[in-house]
Amino acid sequence: MRIDYSLLTRRTFLNTLLGGWFIAFFSGVIYALIKFAFPTLGKEPDFVVLNANDFLDIPPNSVKPFAWGGKVGLFFKKADGATTALKGLCTHMECNITYKQEDRKFYCACHEGWYDENGKNIKGPPPKPLEFFNIRTEGKSIIVFRKGTKVELSKG
Numbered sequence: 001m002r003i004d005y006s007l008l009t010r011r012t013f014l015n016t017l018l019g020g021w022f023i024a025f026f027s028g029v030i031y032a033l034i035k036f037a038f039p040t041l042g043k044e045p046d047f048v049v050l051n052a053n054d055f056l057d058i059p060p061n062s063v064k065p066f067a068w069g070g071k072v073g074l075f076f077k078k079a080d081g082a083t084t085a086l087k088g089l090c091t092h093m094e095c096n097i098t099y100k101q102e103d104r105k106f107y108c109a110c111h112e113g114w115y116d117e118n119g120k121n122i123k124g125p126p127p128k129p130l131e132f133f134n135i136r137t138e139g140k141s142i143i144v145f146r147k148g149t150k151v152e153l154s155k156g
């Protein structure tokens with residue numbers, strides 16, 4: 001049956017359909033290949049090992065960033081000298097946070113979210129506190145790990 005005033009010819013319709021199918025098929029193949037080649041891509045680790053010399057000497061009331069998988073972690077030395085580590089992402093929409101030394105608070109510039117130095121969300125849209133990690137010093141290494149994770153480093 002022929003539609004007299006159609007904007008689309010049958011050939012154009014079928015070519016578009018076929019083209020869409022090819023794009024969907026090859027997108028799936030490329031995605032599968034990337035996931036196969038980089039299985040940990042986008043995943044966060046359970047722990048990371050840092051060089052203690054690079055982090056333990058930072059001044060009190062300051063942070064130093066480190067790589068938490070593909071995201072940012074912050075090594076934090078509080079004003080009293082106690083050290084801890086946290087994920088440097090806002091709990092609202094995962095923007096990077098910064099530490100405001102003069103206020104002793106963490107700040108997210110995306111939507112003006114604030115957290116106190118213990119990571120509690122105190123102002124703005126963040127719905128929950130920051131994620132703090134556990135840390136452990138072993139020799140010249142600092143092991144930063146998720147709470148509840150058991151970390152066994154191989155000796156040698």
Ligand code: FES
Pocket residue numbers: 090091092093094095108109110111112113124125126
């Ligand atoms: S992403 Fe941080 S306040 Fe919105």
